[in-house]
Amino acid sequence: MSGSNEMEISRRGLLVGSAATAALTTVSVADSQAAPLQPQPATMKVTMKVNGQRRSLDVDTRTTLLDALREHLKLTGSKKGCDHGQCGACTVMVGGTRINSCLSLAVMHEGDEITTIEGLGTPEKLHPMQAAFVKHDGYQCGYCTPGQICSAVAVLGEIKAGVPSHAMADVTARPQATNDEMRERMSGNICRCGAYSNILEAMTEVAGVDA
Amino acid sequence: MKFETPAGTNPIDQLKVVGKPTDRIDGKFKTTGTAPYAYERHDVAPNQAYGYIVGSAVAKGRISSMNLADAKAAPGVLAIVSTLDHKPLPLGPQNTANLFGGAEVQHYHQAIALVVAETFEQARAAANLIRVDYARTKGKYDLEALAPTAPLEGGGSGEGSAAPAIDRVGNFDGAFASAPVKLDQQYTTPGHSHAMMEPFATIAAWDGPKLTVWTSNQMIAWAKRDVAKTLSLSPENVRVDSPYIGGGFGGKLFVRADVPLAALGAKAVGRPVKVAMQRPLIANNSTHRPATIQRIRLGATKDGRITAIAHESTSGNLPEGKPEVAVQQTKLLYAGANRMTLMKLAVMDLPEGNAMRAPGEAPGLMALEMAMDEMAEKLGMDPVEFRIVNDTQVDPEKPQRPFSQRQLVKCLRDGADRFGWSRRSAKPASVREGRWLIGMGMAAAFRNNQLTKSAARVRLDGKGMVTVETDMTDIGTGTYTIIAQTAAEMMGIGLDKVVVKLGDSDFPASAGSGGQWGANNSTAGVYAACIKLREQVGQRLGMTGDVEFADGEVRAGGRSAKLADAARNGPLTAEDFIEYGDLAKKYQQSTFAGHFVEVAVDSFTGQTRIRRMLAVCAAGRILNPKSARNQVIGGMTMGAGAALMEELAVDKRFGFFVNHDLATYEVPVHADIPHQEVVFLDEVDPISSPMKAKGVGELGICGVGAAVANAIYNATGVRVRDYPITLEKHLTRLPQVA
Numbered sequence A: 001m002s003g004s005n006e007m008e009i010s011r012r013g014l015l016v017g018s019a020a021t022a023a024l025t026t027v028s029v030a031d032s033q034a035a036p037l038q039p040q041p042a043t044m045k046v047t048m049k050v051n052g053q054r055r056s057l058d059v060d061t062r063t064t065l066l067d068a069l070r071e072h073l074k075l076t077g078s079k080k081g082c083d084h085g086q087c088g089a090c091t092v093m094v095g096g097t098r099i100n101s102c103l104s105l106a107v108m109h110e111g112d113e114i115t116t117i118e119g120l121g122t123p124e125k126l127h128p129m130q131a132a133f134v135k136h137d138g139y140q141c142g143y144c145t146p147g148q149i150c151s152a153v154a155v156l157g158e159i160k161a162g163v164p165s166h167a168m169a170d171v172t173a174r175p176q177a178t179n180d181e182m183r184e185r186m187s188g189n190i191c192r193c194g195a196y197s198n199i200l201e202a203m204t205e206v207a208g209v210d211a
Numbered sequence B: 001m002k003f004e005t006p007a008g009t010n011p012i013d014q015l016k017v018v019g020k021p022t023d024r025i026d027g028k029f030k031t032t033g034t035a036p037y038a039y040e041r042h043d044v045a046p047n048q049a050y051g052y053i054v055g056s057a058v059a060k061g062r063i064s065s066m067n068l069a070d071a072k073a074a075p076g077v078l079a080i081v082s083t084l085d086h087k088p089l090p091l092g093p094q095n096t097a098n099l100f101g102g103a104e105v106q107h108y109h110q111a112i113a114l115v116v117a118e119t120f121e122q123a124r125a126a127a128n129l130i131r132v133d134y135a136r137t138k139g140k141y142d143l144e145a146l147a148p149t150a151p152l153e154g155g156g157s158g159e160g161s162a163a164p165a166i167d168r169v170g171n172f173d174g175a176f177a178s179a180p181v182k183l184d185q186q187y188t189t190p191g192h193s194h195a196m197m198e199p200f201a202t203i204a205a206w207d208g209p210k211l212t213v214w215t216s217n218q219m220i221a222w223a224k225r226d227v228a229k230t231l232s233l234s235p236e237n238v239r240v241d242s243p244y245i246g247g248g249f250g251g252k253l254f255v256r257a258d259v260p261l262a263a264l265g266a267k268a269v270g271r272p273v274k275v276a277m278q279r280p281l282i283a284n285n286s287t288h289r290p291a292t293i294q295r296i297r298l299g300a301t302k303d304g305r306i307t308a309i310a311h312e313s314t315s316g317n318l319p320e321g322k323p324e325v326a327v328q329q330t331k332l333l334y335a336g337a338n339r340m341t342l343m344k345l346a347v348m349d350l351p352e353g354n355a356m357r358a359p360g361e362a363p364g365l366m367a368l369e370m371a372m373d374e375m376a377e378k379l380g381m382d383p384v385e386f387r388i389v390n391d392t393q394v395d396p397e398k399p400q401r402p403f404s405q406r407q408l409v410k411c412l413r414d415g416a417d418r419f420g421w422s423r424r425s426a427k428p429a430s431v432r433e434g435r436w437l438i439g440m441g442m443a444a445a446f447r448n449n450q451l452t453k454s455a456a457r458v459r460l461d462g463k464g465m466v467t468v469e470t471d472m473t474d475i476g477t478g479t480y481t482i483i484a485q486t487a488a489e490m491m492g493i494g495l496d497k498v499v500v501k502l503g504d505s506d507f508p509a510s511a512g513s514g515g516q517w518g519a520n521n522s523t524a525g526v527y528a529a530c531i532k533l534r535e536q537v538g539q540r541l542g543m544t545g546d547v548e549f550a551d552g553e554v555r556a557g558g559r560s561a562k563l564a565d566a567a568r569n570g571p572l573t574a575e576d577f578i579e580y581g582d583l584a585k586k587y588q589q590s591t592f593a594g595h596f597v598e599v600a601v602d603s604f605t606g607q608t609r610i611r612r613m614l615a616v617c618a619a620g621r622i623l624n625p626k627s628a629r630n631q632v633i634g635g636m637t638m639g640a641g642a643a644l645m646e647e648l649a650v651d652k653r654f655g656f657f658v659n660h661d662l663a664t665y666e667v668p669v670h671a672d673i674p675h676q677e678v679v680f681l682d683e684v685d686p687i688s689s690p691m692k693a694k695g696v697g698e699l700g701i702c703g704v705g706a707a708v709a710n711a712i713y714n715a716t717g718v719r720v721r722d723y724p725i726t727l728e729k730h731l732t733r734l735p736q737v738a
Helices: A003-016 A065-072 A128-135 A145-160 A179-186 A196-210 B069-073 B120-127 B143-149 B172-178 B220-230 B258-269 B279-285 B361-379 B383-389 B408-419 B479-491 B518-541 B563-567 B625-644 B704-716
Strands: A043-050 A053-060 A091-094 A097-100 A113-115 B049-055 B061-067 B077-082 B111-117 B131-136 B166-169 B181-189 B201-207 B210-215 B238-241 B273-276 B292-300 B306-317 B338-347 B398-402 B436-448 B454-460 B466-470 B498-502 B548-550 B553-556 B559-562 B572-580 B590-602 B608-618 B676-680
Touching: A053 A065, A065 A091, A065 B120, A091 A145, A097 A145, A128 A145, A128 A196, A145 A179, A145 A196, A179 A196, A196 B625, B049 B120, B049 B258, B049 B279, B061 B111, B069 B077, B069 B120, B077 B120, B077 B258, B111 B120, B111 B258, B143 B292, B143 B306, B143 B338, B172 B292, B172 B306, B172 B338, B181 B361, B201 B258, B210 B220, B210 B258, B220 B238, B220 B258, B258 B273, B292 B361, B306 B361, B361 B383, B361 B436, B361 B625, B361 B704, B383 B408, B383 B436, B408 B436, B408 B590, B408 B608, B408 B676, B436 B608, B436 B704, B454 B479, B454 B518, B454 B563, B466 B479, B466 B518, B479 B498, B479 B518, B518 B553, B518 B563, B518 B572, B553 B563, B559 B563, B590 B704, B608 B625, B608 B704, B625 B676, B625 B704
Parallel strands: A043 A113, B049 B273, B210 B238, B306 B338, B466 B498, B608 B676
Antiparallel strands: A043 A053, A091 A097, A091 A113, B049 B111, B061 B131, B077 B111, B166 B338, B181 B292, B201 B210, B201 B273, B292 B306, B436 B590, B454 B466, B454 B572, B548 B553, B553 B559, B590 B608
16 A cells, blocks of 8 residues: 555545444544443343243343343353354244344344244253254254254244245245255255254154154 | 274274264254353353453554543443553464454454453443554555565474475476476465354353363363463463363364453453354454465376376465465375475465364365366376376385375275266266256365374263263264263263263363364273273272173173172272374374265356265274264365355455455355265274274365366366356356357
8 A cells, every 4th residue: 555545545444444443543533532421221121932931021122132042041042153143043933933033132022932942842852853953963063053953943834834935946836845945945054064964864854754 | 001003902893882873962952952152151150241352453553542431431331351451462382363462463353352241232332432543554465466475484283284395205396397298287275264153252250360261162271271371370270161162173273362351351350251252253353274375286107197296385374373284185195206395484464374174185185186187187087097096005205104094096986986977078068957067076085194192081980870071072073972982882881871071171181172183082092091990890890801891791700790880889980091102103194085076057157056975985993973974074065165155355455354254254055065975984993093093074174175176177167276166267268058
């Protein structure tokens, strides 16, 4: 970079900087005085039915559904892989529909029925999809696994309910639990360990049992 | 136990439990969300506060000032740990970039502050109120521009790959000049991010001078050492606990910034602090697989015998950093009397380059195995046959050193048969299915077997339960299960009688998880401890000589007793370790595979779809075919990502990886990966360890990227030598659409 466009570079630096800090070489913000005290965060009461149990919480309105589950209700089965809706590790079901719980605020779920991985089964009594993941080794590190399983259960439900997908040649036809169909619908759930081939086998087995 | 001579018959050879495709013993916890990962340990320390990391917004320079006033005054904030209040923290021996401390910025998103607050939301909001002034200085971010003047540099990652700056055997220049058939090509691989699903995360709690960190780390003994060094503590005052690790791939070999920040934060607020590194910081804050520029020259006779082989690799790293050893496998994979490898290292200001799954071999084979494909075509030979012709059963640099086992030829022949390789058209771009161009490709895979000391403790109680304790980690590798299988086999009991406890630095120090050395060494350590426990059991029961452990019983001299009886008057505990003599010097120990891939390339869009993948592997005894297969398909998946999409995109003006999250650093998803087939050849390697096993955790990623690339070439007739092979790189050169 040449000296003459230092100013321009600096301003562009502001654009590429992180959300938390800004790169400025020409205007000092560090010298400015402290602003008045920030207002206390708004809190709100929310009542949800989580895995069949009524749970009432008083939460910061900025709290995501994921953090309400993990940090407030200590249901840590739902995972935080990215906190930006990019990885699917936080997948839970709300009223039977899967969502990325990191992209949803807890206070938006007044009265909702939430099902997390803990609500599907327990180590002593596994849900058929959980048992199929164990049988087919549909995981490695286990961190994406609860999200994969919640998605897998919901995907088979979507296919059964006739919800169309991009993978269908004819979106008005009745979707089938084919490999391509399931792979397409599961593609929002990243498994960096790369157990996809085994996850598909687990889903295929459960889909066959259901059919 | 010192392993100095090849293993004879031992209790593992019974294969009643070992070698079976057992479901994972931790599976029911992972699938129900009840396996606790680092950030989730609500139970281990009360009153945890939340930390939020601030990363540098410049890649190089100094922080002139930080205004913390607004952040400090924000609701819920308990403390702010600022880099300006600390000297640079001392580094562990395998790292180059400062984790924290001081005004100097060495790379983008280096941690410069931690905000600690009552809640996560409060810590995040306050972090956004910190204002930083930087004095930015110019940095070096363009490997291509720096490569011509980069100096020679030997060394390695410390995770299993190393090479001297220049290594010569015979007379390469002369042999290459006179070779009747020659290839001289350049290949490039970009930086890769581990992108494991669980972010770096730590809960830190102090008890007087003692620090405990519940964290996510592959190498507990290294972590304990480095935490002590980084925070200037005595090692006995440090405890590290990582029972579950949400992926690592080399990214969690080392202590990262979350650990000292959580510890400093906890110190500052006088209560436990939990920190998870935010996903958008990870790619630039932590380590990555460095980009490479590689040159390969091959000279051969007309009948396809390699007479000259040279591999050069240039990578970049921070000052004092190590090169990516992309030449590693070229020293050992193929025959050839005249050889040369060479590495150069450019000093750069990008984040720290370090080990990622199969460091060296992963990018090295992406280049070498594409070069082999190109050379086979020049020779008019089948690529499988070309590799077979150039097989070697000895270390080509030191012919007196044989391989302990080397079944590469069988991997390739069996793979070709199973895959239907004979149906491949040698002429590129000659198979069409409608709009799709169809191609097949293959590559050899190679990764060394590494031997390292590993300890374990085993305890037998009065109920006949055997508990294994070792600081070994299960990063998804199936370690819990294969250790349980080993103990069950040794003690003659079922898996339901074994408890395995891992990842705690209070347990005996193991090999840890890295360099595909975990399975063989950690189970060999358990084997050694079990041998001692068997002796104690025999003594307690008054049985000597040929004592058999089977069906929960101990039998000798016509007598039998229940195993539990030996611990009737109190538990028996045995601790031992495996360590190795010089068998690794006398024999080259490596693992091998043949990868076969079929792709379809859309003739209209250039998009590549992988249709079939097969790996045939020879990697010693397979301790659990189910979890081992999973390791191989995981490697194949990551290798497919490297071939088709993975690339840390460098902003050469500002010096950072632009695509630093999971939406923009693209990794394979379900839709990208077909059914994957893995075959393990029958093999036991008594020269490796008493387990007669080797490693498979990294073998799967080795070579597979080139197999994908070679399949694409076979489909399209367009050779792309710069990974990843994204559609714009061949779209304009694809065969005409009819």
